[in-house]
Structures are given as structure tokens and as C-alpha cells.
Amino acid sequence: MKKLVVSLLVLASFNLQAAACNQPIYLTFDTGNMDVAEYVAKVLRQHQVKATFFLANEKTKRGDYSLDDSWASYWQALKKDGHAFGNHTYFHTYLVKDFDQSTVIVKSQFGPEANKARKMSQDGLCADMSLVKQRFEKLTGTPLDPIWRAPGGKVSAQYIQMGEICGYRHVGWSKSGFLGDELSSEKFSNQQLLKKALTELKPGDIAMAHLGIWSRKDPWAPAVLEPLIVGLKKKGYCFDTILSLQQHSEISRIIKP
Numbered sequence: 001m002k003k004l005v006v007s008l009l010v011l012a013s014f015n016l017q018a019a020a021c022n023q024p025i026y027l028t029f030d031t032g033n034m035d036v037a038e039y040v041a042k043v044l045r046q047h048q049v050k051a052t053f054f055l056a057n058e059k060t061k062r063g064d065y066s067l068d069d070s071w072a073s074y075w076q077a078l079k080k081d082g083h084a085f086g087n088h089t090y091f092h093t094y095l096v097k098d099f100d101q102s103t104v105i106v107k108s109q110f111g112p113e114a115n116k117a118r119k120m121s122q123d124g125l126c127a128d129m130s131l132v133k134q135r136f137e138k139l140t141g142t143p144l145d146p147i148w149r150a151p152g153g154k155v156s157a158q159y160i161q162m163g164e165i166c167g168y169r170h171v172g173w174s175k176s177g178f179l180g181d182e183l184s185s186e187k188f189s190n191q192q193l194l195k196k197a198l199t200e201l202k203p204g205d206i207a208m209a210h211l212g213i214w215s216r217k218d219p220w221a222p223a224v225l226e227p228l229i230v231g232l233k234k235k236g237y238c239f240d241t242i243l244s245l246q247q248h249s250e251i252s253r254i255i256k257p
Contacts, residue, residue, distance in 0.1 A: 021238035023203035035212030084241035087148035090131035181220030190223035
């Protein structure tokens with residue numbers, strides 16, 4: 001009986017916290033080179049922030065790939081922390097343009113056809129996305145969530161529809177949610193990016209960053225992530241995963257046409 005009472009109190013506390021989250025920010029991360037992956041996980045855990053991760057099998061700073069077995073414990077820990085996980089295409093495949101009604105032109109960053117423009121059919125896109133699903137299930141023992149983000153946010157109405165046929169709803173980001181971690185640090189300092197985000201982000205916005213960017217010399221996350229979270233909380237904002245938008249039938253607001 002005592003255990004039941006404690007459990008009910010914990011559940012009530014959780015529900016109260018969830019109800020209090022009426023000014024949400026949807027913090028999202030694409031894989032990138034994984035250089036700050038452990039740091040991001042630590043900060044999110046410390047501040048009890050729920051986020052959404054979009055996974056591709058990208059080359060990392062330590063020489064392996066983000067969906068290799070060597071990253072299993074990392075993804076397992078994030079899953080245990082209650083985050084959401086979407087598809088980012090296995091080979092980090094960019095849309096170039098539509099070709100015809102059933103085909104698009106794409107260019108992958110990784111894989112056997114890296115950096116080559118090629119035609120991709122509906123089956124080709126689904127096969128690419130299925131590789132992410134299979135690897136995530138193997139690494140964590142849990143299913144991937146039915147959402148995806150096209151690399152670079154590059155989409156067309158046709159490409160979004162193709163993703164939906166594969167079983168994934170497309171998630172972009174808000175204009176004010178571009179956190180700038182892939183910009184030149186010489187032109188955009190971390191302090192400038194922090195100030196901009198704290199000034200412009202509003203409740204309901206989807207914010208986007210990466211778990212590491214090759215080109216930025218002064219990494220964004222170690223300087224910006226924690227003060228951004230703290231600053232947004234001081235403004236009365238809270239954090240939730242993209243899945244909560246699905247539950248409230250609001251995900252159509254974040255599908256980039």
C-alpha cells in the first residue's frame with residue numbers, strides 16, 4: 001500500500017509538471033560529427049530537458065560512424081532519459097530537386113554513392129530510411145519514432161510526401177529556431193548566437209542544432225547550450241519532444257512545404 005501511495009504521488013507530481021509546461025520549446029539535434037554528443041546528453045540530463053534527435057549514420061570525430069555499435073550505449077542512455085528519435089536518412093542524403101512525379105535528384109554525404117548526384121525513387125528513399133530504423137532498433141531494442149528531417153532542411157512537397165509514404169512525418173524548424181551552430185564562428189560568435197536565441201525564441205518554436213559540426217572552429221554547444229536552457233527557463237519556458245506535438249495534432253504546423 002505504501003509503495004502504491006508513493007507511486008501515485010510521483011505520478012501526480014509528473015502530471016503537474018507536464019500540465020505546467022504551457023510555453024514549450026522543442027529542442028532538436030541532428031547527428032553531425034558527434035563531437036559534442038556526450039556534452040549535450042550531460043547538459044540535457046542535468047537540467048531535465050527533453051529533446052528530439054534526428055539520426056543519420058554520419059562520420060564522427062573519433063573515426064567511426066554515429067550508428068555503429070560503438071555508439072549503442074550513448075543512444076540507449078538517451079532513450080532511457082525520455083528523448084524522442086527521428087530519421088535523418090542513413091547516408092545523410094540531400095534533396096537536390098524534383099525530377100518527375102515519382103523521382104527526385106539527391107546527393108548523399110556518405111555511403112557508396114557519396115557526393116554523386118543521382119535519381120532516387122520512392123523505394124530508394126524508403127530503403128535508405130529503413131536502414132536508420134534497423135540500426136536504431138538494433139542499438140536500443142526500441143522502435144524509431146515516425147518523424148524525419150531531411151538533411152539541410154531541403155525539401156519539396158513531393159519529397160515530404162515520399163517520406164510520408166515511407167511512414168515518417170517531416171519536421172523542419174522555426175525561423176527563430178535556427179541556432180546557428182553550423183555558421184562561421186569568425187562571423188557569428190557564440191555570444192551573438194546565444195543573445196539572438198534568447199531574444200527571438202518564442203513558445204511553440206522548434207529549435208535546431210547538431211551534435212557536432214566539422215566547419216565551426218569554436219564549437220557552439222559548450223558555450224551556448226546550458227546558458228540557453230537556463231535563460232529560457234527563467235523566461236518561464238519549458239521543453240518537450242516533437243512527439244507531444246503529434247499527440248496534440250499540431251505537427252502539421254511544422255511540416256515544411
